[in-house]
Amino acid sequence: MKRNVHTEISIKIRPDFVLRRLGYGKTRPAPDNIHKRLTGIIAEAGALIEPKLAYIDADIESRKEFLVTIEGGLHLPGESIFKLLRNCVSVRIFGGTIGEEISFEIESRTAKGREDEALLLDAVGSEAAEELARTIHKWTYLSARRSKMRVTSRYSPGYG
Numbered sequence: 383m384k385r386n387v388h389t390e391i392s393i394k395i396r397p398d399f400v401l402r403r404l405g406y407g408k409t410r411p412a413p414d415n416i417h418k419r420l421t422g423i424i425a426e427a428g429a430l431i432e433p434k435l436a437y438i439d440a441d442i443e444s445r446k447e448f449l450v451t452i453e454g455g456l457h458l459p460g461e462s463i464f465k466l467l468r469n470c471v472s473v474r475i476f477g478g479t480i481g482e483e484i485s486f487e488i489e490s491r492t493a494k495g496r497e498d499e500a501l502l503l504d505a506v507g508s509e510a511a512e513e514l515a516r517t518i519h520k521w522t523y524l525s526a527r528r529s530k531m532r533v534t535s536r537y538s539p540g541y542g
Contacts, residue, residue: 383453384439391433393513395424395506403505423502430484431507433514437476442467462541466534474522478514480507 397420406412412420440453450458450467456475458467467473484507491500515536523533 383441385436386438387434387436389434391435391514391517393431393433393510393517395427395510395513397421397424399512400424400502400505400509403508404501419499420502420506423499423506426487427484427503427506427510430481430487431510432481432483433478433510434481435476435478435514435518437474437518439472439474441472442470463537466537470534472531474518476515476518478511478518480510480514484510 397417400420401407401412401416404412404416406416438454440456442450442452444451445464445468448459448461448464450464452458452473452475458464458473484503488500488503488507491497491503515538519533519536526533
């Protein structure tokens, strides 16, 4: 089983993705003042976010009815994960964080009555966490392609 930890990760927070989290889009465009404020909040969040991730690459040892067992004895139960991994020989399991500072700042702004800023920061933090997951998935795809393998879609706790 191969284990990896990365602490020097650069992620880009895309304002249009954050705006979608806030309910804006093609049919409901964001007002200009939201765009301006969001640009400032994204800049502030850059100093608060510390992306880190760890992952393991492991072989699949067995598949029984709705239970996948990977190297090291980790069991992955469930019909949907079983179906997702039915043609796989190995898995990459990862966990990531953007750190806790942004959460502390959200709480601080909420306590000071600055809920609008807290809401924007929360949306930025959520998008940063999702971007971190997209980043590891992209790394996985590129690594698999070099090995002439394919990658499934991501699967998170609570799916299925």
